[in-house]
Amino acid sequence: METEKKRSLTGNKAMSEAIRSEMERDENVFVLGEDIGEYGGIFGSTEGLIKQFGPERIMDTPISETGFIGAAIGAASEGMRPIAELMFVDFFGVTMDQIYNHMAKIPYMSGGNVKLPMVLMTAVGGGYNDAAQHSQTLYATFAHLPGMKVVAPTTPYDLKGMMISAIRDDNPVVFMFHKTLQGLGWMDQLDTSIGQVPEETYSVPLGKAKVIKEGTDVTIVGLQMTTHFGMHAVKELEENGINAELIDLRSIVPLDKETILRSVKKTGRLLIVDEDYKSFGISAEIAAIVAEEGLYDLEAPIKRLAIPDVPIPYSRPLEQYILPNAEKIVQAATELANE
Amino acid sequence: METEKKRSLTGNKAMSEAIRSEMERDENVFVLGEDIGEYGGIFGSTEGLIKQFGPERIMDTPISETGFIGAAIGAASEGMRPIAELMFVDFFGVTMDQIYNHMAKIPYMSGGNVKLPMVLMTAVGGGYNDAAQHSQTLYATFAHLPGMKVVAPTTPYDLKGMMISAIRDDNPVVFMFHKTLQGLGWMDQLDTSIGQVPEETYSVPLGKAKVIKEGTDVTIVGLQMTTHFGMHAVKELEENGINAELIDLRSIVPLDKETILRSVKKTGRLLIVDEDYKSFGISAEIAAIVAEEGLYDLEAPIKRLAIPDVPIPYSRPLEQYILPNAEKIVQAATELANE
Amino acid sequence: MTISRKELSWMYETMYKSRYYEDEMEKTYTEGKTPVFNIGSGTVPGEMHLSTGQEPAAIGISVHLRKDDIVASPHRPHHHAIAKGVDLKRMTAEIFGKKTGLSKGKGGHMHLFDPAVHFSCSGIVGAGLPQAAGAALAAKKKNKDSVAVAYIGEGAANTGSFHESLNLASLWNLPYIVVVENNSYGISVPKSASTSVASNDLRASAYGDNVKGYYVKDNDPIAMYHASKEAVERARKGEGPSIIEIETYRFLGHFQGDAEGYRPEGEVEELREKDPIPLFRDLLMKDHSFKEDELVSLEEKAKGEVDEAYAFARESDYPDLEEALDNVFI
């Protein structure tokens, strides 16, 4: 319907709407985490839900990430469909054993006999001076370890659609949402963090990248904030006569290598832009895939733009210096196009 | 001296000798971990040390990895030089916050004012049917996160020399030793796990790869067990008329990209063999570096041989199926040489 | 509070079965590992943690458990699994790495999963604690009166997981029981070097009034029966979590192949004198009028089942190699 299609939501409202509709549909779905009740989630992912579902299904937990994420695993193994929120992805280290040795492996270790239909949602990203322990994305840290789907949607539309897919998926899904793309009133206001979101339930498949803009000269792969920066960069590049293709990764595991390889076949040039640490990151994996399977399509060395293997510094100029942005993308893509 | 040069030690004895000599030299060095006292470390890394140094300097801990690794950080910040043993690297998830958010970041977050001269030593690797939670290497999991040196020596000579360097380094060093390369009586007996080790103190620098065998046709990069397999593979390749160059990585952070790029310049062909999960792993990072900085040297697509993104299965044939070995290296290198 | 004959008989049979199972495993494990012991070779490779001597912990509580009750077990799981009624053939096949195993050979001895009886285990010390709490939460959410039991060793009680799980379970008043098997060692580390409190039931007071602590000494299956009965009833009635610590005996090394250099001489012999199975057998005959032949027939039944399970495992095939690539995602 016309009116519905035109409705705009912020990222966080799109997410909480997805959770709401799935909770209405399936009584086995519940949410647990720190400050997800009255507070509505520090980054608004459960905004308003406690009013509708009460504290039995929107459960505030103590600061016990091993406790409540482990509990989510146990509940999932008994047929529930929990959504656990790890407030900041940066806190993974206090509970990674539950996440990677159990949530991710039990389905395999049980020969497929134990399903863990759960979502681990977590806030990622920096750019607002929250320093070394609250600003990371850690995409590759999760993606490297087998057994979990890892997704990182960019737009409100995808946040809703992929959250619905994640909840319905019978596999554990790590759902990373970017703080700045939640469209919260107390964060940077970005054009990307608000967008049209249909009111009805729909799903966006996990494991599929999206070509945001077609182009012929250079392929730019981004996700979340680097997609956002990429959108601005491709416009500027266009003005400078460079026709870039922009791919929004959306899913890290499974990784949609076909979309990337197809694009590189066309452009012959690849720039990967990542808000995670550069080494051993997404940019490395994508480069490796292309060096394995698309080498002969390359007309220039691959380029990576990512955080230069330093913890995130606090001071604003320093943080800005190490983060990717539109300008740096323009520069790198221009160099690449001229190679 | 002749006699000393000829002395052969197993990997574990080389390691414990390094620790012993540093403990004799510097009273601030001490070891803490589970079963490192009377037991001598499950993989023999502290064999015999309690007898010489007593329980004050060789401290058995409770099963509290966050507790004792956090304590090592605190002790290091107060001028001690602790060596903490995480029994199996697979257990990192119960203590990763201390490791990556604190040990690795405090030096940076303090602007260099707090030094953490500590070693986190840990056993890696599979191949003996210890299944999904006790068989991983997780090289890239550590390497992706900035602030720690990450080393993984192969031979007894390097185990000693690099342990000495690690203890003397003023930065936190994650020292990964491979169980099967410890030369323990109850493990596979490998030619690589016993070797000549000088009795005197010497150090092997961190951050330098080693060319084990020079060659012209194809570059094979391995580390620990994949270097071991590589040594056997290059012999067989030689017999088949393929002259492979074998590089033992030894250090993951810092990564010696020069040695790799130089080799690829010569051979034009690169095979990376890794006992870690394939995606987002070492093999990806090395491939990416070459695709960025050595693309024009490549005469064939890069090849990666690593664990195919599955948890390690228990059953012997299944585990063998997913692990790299000499035969698979020969096959991949042969294909590559013929590309 | 007397124990029924049926219960006693189940307890004896199950303890005996568990013991016989482990004795067989002890032998099987050495197959292919002589003259040179290589952990990665033989009929059953990998680490092997046997529960010989620790049977009372599992049997004393499992007599009160139903099929729909949940058990989370650690790295030393066989007695718990047997007491919970895990499919013995498929469990054994799993330990042999065969395709007929519980997990088609992909899990192994530390990763036994039998959802039919709500049994799971993990090789990571302490990891089962919050998972069992979550399973208890699921039961509560579904208005079922099933309970969840997490077994741990005394060493594991010093992991952060213990604290977080008990705090959660108390706050949410879950049907949750932690059984601490105090066998005096965490691998080589004696309890005195790992545990700052006399026994872990005392830690109950750190988690509020709804958490109760029980201490069972002397590896006594009858005392374990009684403590567990109360704990399970409390849990079913929604009265809160419990911690039961039982003093138990590890007759063997931490794992098979453990040289046990850390053990005082003669300790094992002393413990063997107090073997709970012959003691229980004597008690049944002396105080509960069990006849020798009755016991023998329980023993025979147990043996038969175990023998059958081992035969099944031996005869089964290894999985197809491609099986290794399956089940990462469902």
Next chain:
Amino acid sequence: MTISRKELSWMYETMYKSRYYEDEMEKTYTEGKTPVFNIGSGTVPGEMHLSTGQEPAAIGISVHLRKDDIVASPHRPHHHAIAKGVDLKRMTAEIFGKKTGLSKGKGGHMHLFDPAVHFSCSGIVGAGLPQAAGAALAAKKKNKDSVAVAYIGEGAANTGSFHESLNLASLWNLPYIVVVENNSYGISVPKSASTSVASNDLRASAYGDNVKGYYVKDNDPIAMYHASKEAVERARKGEGPSIIEIETYRFLGHFQGDAEGYRPEGEVEELREKDPIPLFRDLLMKDHSFKEDELVSLEEKAKGEVDEAYAFARESDYPDLEEALDNVFI
């Protein structure tokens, strides 16, 4: 056990300084964040957790601490830092992200490190607990009688880190004190939803006889003084660890910008009535014969120091951009 005039005077001055510091920070933090509040903009960007109202916790124990004693602080560290004697100018410059900061601007408000006074903090809840234990271990190894204090909130007492650290500290009998600032909330979660026990000093009994628990009510600096005195003395003498829980008040939101929708109406006003600083001031005049002008001059001194620190921070330059790449390795 009376408190010396000098101590009282230090306590007042330091509480006052801490409060004035936070009041200034509250104002500073809004600079550049109006009319639109954007956490990433203004003079001081990022999260900001102020300690306004919680001064007694820090001052009551720090009066007993020496320069070589160790303090590990969490995400809400300013009062601890000020009480420990962290360089105020460089601390403020750090919070402003300036090159003259303690860490050249790379740490920020949650990552203040001043090794000269053995002060550190972390933004990860519970993380300082084992680190302080390790620092205490180092002191012990070096035969020094310094003690280590880890401050945490009541929320943090439910992390696994608490359990592991106290167990370790007890086993190793470390000079280790955990101060639990119970301000009733962990962000929005009330203590009743996070903590299964009435107060955390009661958890001392889970860690053996050498660990003592103290409870300080009503945010009372004098009671905190006495409890801490005993705990610090015990630690220095090698008698073991302590847990001190102090009931304290968080006058502000969890962080600046917190809408505090979860707070019962009127709560903050009620708490403000019990503001410990005017109460302490009255007490000093009533019971300890302090004169108004004496107190005013302490206040002026405190203000002067704080004003100077803010001026220093404002006037300092931002670091060079390449600074971002330095200090990953030493």
